[in-house]
Amino acid sequence: MLPGYALRCRMNVLPPCLNSIKSEAPAAVRCEACPAPWMHCSVRKFQKGQYPFSQGDAQGYVYRVQSGGLTLFLSLANGRRQVVDFAFPGDLVGLGSHRQFQFTAQAITRTELRCIPRDELRLQSLKDARIASMLYETAAFQLEEAYDHILTAGQRGSEGKLAAFLLAMSRRNVHHGDDPAVVHLPMLRTDIADYLGLTAETVSRTFTNFKAQGLIKIVDQRHVRLIEPRSLVRLANAIAASG
Amino acid sequence: MLPGYALRCRMNVLPPCLNSIKSEAPAAVRCEACPAPWMHCSVRKFQKGQYPFSQGDAQGYVYRVQSGGLTLFLSLANGRRQVVDFAFPGDLVGLGSHRQFQFTAQAITRTELRCIPRDELRLQSLKDARIASMLYETAAFQLEEAYDHILTAGQRGSEGKLAAFLLAMSRRNVHHGDDPAVVHLPMLRTDIADYLGLTAETVSRTFTNFKAQGLIKIVDQRHVRLIEPRSLVRLANAIAASG
DNA sequence: CGTGTGTTTGACCAGTCTCAAGAGCCGTGG
């Protein structure tokens, strides 16, 4: 349909030059492949609910989430939204070859974004095969997540969808070195609903449902403890039947 | 969830060396960037229903569809399938860095696949930034399509989903130089259903529904003529509300 | 011309959406 895409990536699949941005230190480490440009990156702060960029905006930068989080979504003609992805610290947003942002970003909480000049990134990737290759891997990683999303959203029933979502968020936790059993859900129920193709009411009901079944424990509105992950896996039967 | 992904691409976003494969002629054209390896590619033929590869198979080649078509899907633990994509002549299947195929391919009709050695493609991409860069663009293109799929499958209601699907297939037709008004649907209704997250019955009913509304005309089981594309666009309200 | 597969159609039912109201949480201001 409409060309709705962009790239987001985990920092650890990026070239070393970009990894050096990770630390707040003024870039003691350089690699010969990547000249100075990355180091000039400024940081912008956004309040909860603000839109760092909207679909159609000219895209001059690639953003790296420093703290907080983003909801990435498409606005549809009928007023609905399709949440494409969430971005958390370490994720990159806005890679790809389009001149304009293909979707809108909204800050989930107070969020800091580091701005990486897009053109220079592109120039470097054309000069250095290692960078281009890394970008390719990054895109492939993105694609993996996108297919995972298709799989999750393609689940029949609200239980399967939400279970798959919780497990996916749990895996993200692991990725950030957090406890896989306690899932942090900073986004609104509405965002989860628009991500899964459900309504906020159904999401809420399904949470209550899981709680009643003893599958999860709702610590507070933003934290869920997974009590029976195996049961959740069974519900989210999006497990490739190998062979 | 599970690492279910792979790359497929349109030929025209590939490096020139790969484009030369396009013609059946024994590669009169070479580009200095790409040495001989591409030229050795053999062609394998598959009957309707056969599986060129399955998820978990060791992945030695990247395949280019010469004729026919493929359904790419994931088998789920509960016996259901999630169709990830369809591949038609000119499309590449199996890019990406995984050692094994992440999903299964099934021939829609009699299908010819050209086999491109995967390791050599990778080696070349590491040596030549242009190839790596092209692969990156390709992956970005794939991602665009994946997000489009999310959008389509995320539609509420069967009419929106099917309308979006028909329009997407129509655009593919244009891409191949065919009439955008007559959509060719070589795949099974079941495959369309598993692509959209519906059942075959619902897909069938919705087709009948569209026909009754005068939106489409069913030429034969594999060809649909779009009578009121604008109405279909309205149904598939997956149109980014710009601004 | 039969057989098997794929497709259409029908009836019934489960599940989700819609609309609506109430409960909880948080920041603000008195």
Add this chain to the structure above:
DNA sequence: CCACGGCTCTTGAGACTGGTCAAACACACG
């Protein structure tokens, strides 16, 4: 410190879509 207002989340009841099961039909193949 408490009261207020707004927003989010939860819960409820009814309508409706799409899933399931079952059967008839159409088509391709040998």
